[in-house]
Amino acid sequence: MIPQQILEAIAPCGLSCKKCFAHIDGDIRKFSRQLNKKLGNFDIYARRFETMVGDPIFKKYPDFKEMLDYFASDNCRGCRHEQCKLLKTCGVRACHQEKNLDYCYECEDFPCQKTGFDDHLFKRWVKMNQRIREVGIETYYEETKDTPRYV
Ligand code: SF4
Ligand code: SF4
Secondary structure, eight states: OOOHHHHHHBOTTSOBSTTSTTBTTOHHHHHHHHHHHHHTTHHHHHHHHHHHTOOGGGGGHHHHHHHHHHHHHOOBOOTTTSOOSSOTTOOHHHHHHHHTOSSGGGOTTOSOSOSOOOHHHHHHHHHHHHHHHHHOHHHHHHHHTTSOSOO
16 A cells, blocks of 8 residues: 555656645745745845846846746645646546556556657656656655656
8 A cells, every 4th residue: 555645745657746846835835935035025126236236147036036936826736636737738647547546657558658748758757657666656755755856
């Protein structure tokens, strides 16, 4: 029996929902919210620092802030609870439910052509699931829990 904590963290495709920038309890969202709070009204200061410090880098602050706001606000409870907000073409979610499987590596059709992933993601999907099959989901979870999601 796979622990619920692992099922929640790692989506049926093998990607980590918990590390996704959109996850409601993810570090990216959490730290973005914290940084947003710490920065306060930095936009006023960014305009001043452009002249005071004389570094044109401060001109880029509005774009940075827009991205930070996006990371801080978007949220999702994970693939096992709702439709993925990022991978609109994902074919795994509905498929694993139909097949009643926790992960693609358990499937006799793996690796199939139903994922809807682009080439980069498809290769990652195959690699992740091969590794999970090799070492088991619990070891895989331990191996990857501190690695970045975006590789
Ligand atoms: S379901 Fe999609 S949007 Fe939601 S946390 Fe997982 S990868 Fe991110
Ligand atoms: S058919 Fe493909 S997408 Fe569906 S569960 Fe099997 S490996 Fe995953």
